[in-house]
Amino acid sequence: MRVRTLCVAVVSLAVALTGGAASAAGGAQSSAKTTAASVREDFNGDGYQDLVTTASESPVAGQPRAGYIVVTYGSPTGFDPESKTIVSQNTAGVPGNAETDDRFGQKVVARDLDDDGYTDLAVRSSGESVTSTNSYGTVTVLWGREAGIAGAGAVTIEAPAGSSGWAVGENLAAGDFNGDGLSDLMMRHGDDWEFRAVLFGPFTRAGAPADEQPIDMFSTDNGILAVAAGDMTGDGFDDVATFYAYENHAEGGKFWRGSASGLSTTATALPSAATAVVGDFDRDGKGDLATRTVPNGITEDLPYDAGTIKIYYGTASGPSTTRVRTITQNTDGVPGSSEKGDQFGARLDAGDVNGDGYADLAAGVPFEAIGNKAAAGAVVLLKGRSGGLLGTGAQAFHQDTAGIPGVAEAGDRFGGAVHLLDITNDAKAELAVSAPEENNTGAFWSLRGTASGLTATGSAALNPLDLGAPSANARFGVAFGNENGTYLYPPD
Numbered sequence: 001m002r003v004r005t006l007c008v009a010v011v012s013l014a015v016a017l018t019g020g021a022a023s024a025a026g027g028a029q030s031s032a033k034t035t036a037a038s039v040r041e042d043f044n045g046d047g048y049q050d051l052v053t054t055a056s057e058s059p060v061a062g063q064p065r066a067g068y069i070v071v072t073y074g075s076p077t078g079f080d081p082e083s084k085t086i087v088s089q090n091t092a093g094v095p096g097n098a099e100t101d102d103r104f105g106q107k108v109v110a111r112d113l114d115d116d117g118y119t120d121l122a123v124r125s126s127g128e129s130v131t132s133t134n135s136y137g138t139v140t141v142l143w144g145r146e147a148g149i150a151g152a153g154a155v156t157i158e159a160p161a162g163s164s165g166w167a168v169g170e171n172l173a174a175g176d177f178n179g180d181g182l183s184d185l186m187m188r189h190g191d192d193w194e195f196r197a198v199l200f201g202p203f204t205r206a207g208a209p210a211d212e213q214p215i216d217m218f219s220t221d222n223g224i225l226a227v228a229a230g231d232m233t234g235d236g237f238d239d240v241a242t243f244y245a246y247e248n249h250a251e252g253g254k255f256w257r258g259s260a261s262g263l264s265t266t267a268t269a270l271p272s273a274a275t276a277v278v279g280d281f282d283r284d285g286k287g288d289l290a291t292r293t294v295p296n297g298i299t300e301d302l303p304y305d306a307g308t309i310k311i312y313y314g315t316a317s318g319p320s321t322t323r324v325r326t327i328t329q330n331t332d333g334v335p336g337s338s339e340k341g342d343q344f345g346a347r348l349d350a351g352d353v354n355g356d357g358y359a360d361l362a363a364g365v366p367f368e369a370i371g372n373k374a375a376a377g378a379v380v381l382l383k384g385r386s387g388g389l390l391g392t393g394a395q396a397f398h399q400d401t402a403g404i405p406g407v408a409e410a411g412d413r414f415g416g417a418v419h420l421l422d423i424t425n426d427a428k429a430e431l432a433v434s435a436p437e438e439n440n441t442g443a444f445w446s447l448r449g450t451a452s453g454l455t456a457t458g459s460a461a462l463n464p465l466d467l468g469a470p471s472a473n474a475r476f477g478v479a480f481g482n483e484n485g486t487y488l489y490p491p492d
Contacts, residue, residue, distance in 0.1 A: 041110045041421055041482060043119050043144040048074030049421045050148075051432050052121065052481025053444055054105035055464070058474035060088045060098035067104035069123060069481075070467055071149045074423030078430070078446055081466045085149045087142060089125070093151030095140060101127040104140075108481040109174040111183035115202040118144030121481065122157070122185060124169040133165035139172065139187065141207055155207035157189075157199070164191035171196060174482075175229040175238030177258040185209070186229070186240060186263070194218040198262050213262040217254070222246035225299070226291075228484065230278025232314045233257065234286035239318065241289055243273045250274075250294040255318045268318060271310070274302055277484045279350025279359030281384040286314030288388065290361055292345035303491040307344025309363060309382075311389055325388060329365075333391030334380060336368065343367045344380070347485045351420025351429035353449040358384030360453075362431055364415035366488055370398050370408040375490075377414030379433045381454055395453050399435070403456030404445060406438070413437045414445075416488055419480035422449070434477025441465065442476030 041049045050073045060066035068088035072079045089098040098104070106126040113120045121142040128138040139157040142149050159165025170188035177184045182201035189197040189212070196217045199209035217224070225245040232239045237258030244251040253270030256263045273291035281288045289312040295301040309327045312319035329336045329344050338344065347364035354360070361382040370376035378398040382389045398415075399408040408414070414435040422429045428449030436442040443463035447454045464471035479486045 041119055043071060043110075043121070044073060044146055044148040045118050045144070048076075048425045049423050050074050051079065051419065051421065051423065052108050052110060053432075053434070053477055054108055054479045054481070055442065055469070055474045055476040056103040056105040056478055058470050058476065059472065060470055061090055063098050063100045063102075065101045065103055065127070066098035067102055067106070067125065068470065069105040069108060069121075070469055072462065072467070073148060074425070076424055078423060078448070078460060079462065081462055084467055086467065086469050087149065087151055091151035094142070094154045095156045096128065096138070099129075103127045105479075107169070107172045107486050108479070109172055109185065110481045111174045111185075112144070113141060113183050113185070113201055113203040114143070114205060115182055118146075120144050121149060122172065122174070124172050126169070130159075130165055133159055133163070135159070135164050135166040135168070135191075137167040137169050139169040141203065143205070153205060155205065157207045160190045160212075166191050166193075171224045171227050171242070173227045173229045173240060175240070175258070177238050177240070178260055178262050179237040179258065186227075190214070200262070215256070215263055215265055217242055217256070217267075220246065220251065222251045225250070226273055226275050228276035228278050228289060230287040231258070232278060232287040232289060232318055233316055234284070234314065235316070239263075241270060241276055241319065243270070243276065245299050248298050248300045250297045250299055257318060270312070270319060271321070272297060274299070275346070275348055275485050277348040277350050277361070279361060279384070280314070281311065281350070281359050281361065282313065282386060282388040283358045283384070284314070286316070288313045289319040290348055290350065290389075292348065302343070302489040304341050306338035306340055306342050307346065307365065309345040309348070309361075313388060327382060327389065327391060329380075331391035334382070334394045335396035336365070336378070336380075339369070341367050341491055343489065346488055347416065347418050347483070349418045349420050349483055351422075352384075352427075353381060353420065353429050353431070354383070354451050354453055355426075355428040355449070360384050360420070360429075361389055362418040362420055362433075364418045364433070366413040366416040367491070368398070368415070370400055373408050373410040375411050375413055376408040377412055377416065377435060379415040379418055379431070381431070383453065393453070397433070397447065397454065397456060401456050404447075404459050405461040406443075411437050413488065417444075417477055417479050417483055417485065419483045424448070432480055434480070436475045436477045438463065441471040441474050442478070444477045
């Protein structure tokens with residue numbers, strides 16, 4: 001008999017639409033709402049998107065793997081290391097304390113949860129022990145404001161009354177699932193193993209949702225391996241794709257359609273995936289689902305996989321299983337070649353780099369060898385166009401690319417996290433890419449978006465030392481806010 005899986009290794013997320021629409025209000029707050037409504041990750045309401053970088057494996061105050069996050073704020077010239085906020089569970093106002101194995105920041109979702117025009121942060125601590133319910137896992141909400149993110153007023157989303165609260169926040173995702181212009185969260189929320197819940201916005205400053213919808217997302221005793229959210233039908237409601245595994249076997253996926261009452265309670269089948277993201281790569285108004293496939297349907301084969309990306313194009317009824325494009329590093333135009341263990345597409349994110357209205361796809365290749373430097377890592381940009389993604393015009397970058405600070409070194413895993421967002425407010429997304437093993441601390445780089453694609457010219461790098469954050473064994477950059485992945489599959 002199968003033993004149900006209580007936790008999963010990976011949660012993938014992408015939010016394809018901007019944060020919740022702001023309602024009208026007077027004075028200065030109205031101005032902030034107007035600006036922030038068109039910006040997805042803008043915590044201080046200045047019109048520039050801000051980047052959340054996580055170090056959930058980092059020691060904090062001597063506590064191994066306690067974890068912290070850093071918010072670096074956007075500007076016309078990019079990121080300024082002096083303009084940042086560092087938050088851990090030891091930050092004033094944040095509930096709890098930094099403790100061993102809490103992993104604060106294991107997953108981070110940025111949305112305007114209270115509908116005040118400032119983006120907020122839902123931060124999962126996957127290992128937080130909750131004595132009152134004899135469970136693990138919490139979600140802490142940090143509120144955006146004119147001065148940016150801070151610990152003041154932070155709250156924990158509590159488990160439902162009477163539940164054990166086991167693994168609150170597992171499979172955390174966000175979107176507007178009922179189309180009311182407000183941000184909703186989806187997560188495990190309660191002790192019913194087979195149920196996930198949609199928590200509808202707006203949230204109160206006490207962390208309470210306006211309403212809740214439980215959904216049975218399981219048909220067997222498997223676990224959710226990956227999640228992606230976005231409007232895949234073009235009807236104005238965000239949808240959810242979930243992908244499953246049991247022990248070593250991938251067990252397909254499911255498409256859950258959004259509606260005025262929330263997510264559908266029945267799902268249609270999707271092929272298996274290890275990670276996924278939603279972006280409108282052909283600009284037809286329907287989000288397309290990009291996935292990394294599971295080789296041979298066996299999750300244990302992922303560390304040795306060259307890597308294959310499949311794109312299921314959106315239709316009025318959801319992701320198409322007939323209009324599908326497959327891209328590898330052997331596809332014409334894609335730099336490099338498919339080699340065992342590269343893991344092309346290990347991390348995925350979508351955004352419009354060149355401002356042409358088509359979403360582009362960033363694909364991390366964290367175990368790519370650069371010369372004889374194993375697992376130095378790289379990232380590939382695939383460009384959207386009429387008809388969708390192709391290999392034509394793809395770009396690749398690594399630490400030996402001219403203009404990128406640093407030098408490629410074995411084991412850096414450059415491309416270990418990727419995120420596309422417009423930090424300069426010029427309608428062209430920048431690429432944030434991390435190397436979580438860089439110099440035993442981790443670091444991230446920012447590459448500017450231009451009309452012809454990404455450019456390494458003028459790119460910048462930041463590490464924990466630059467930011468005044470804990471650095472030793474930090475694995476800084478293990479994930480970004482609103483990025484689709486939280487885990488890599490290193491070979492044995």
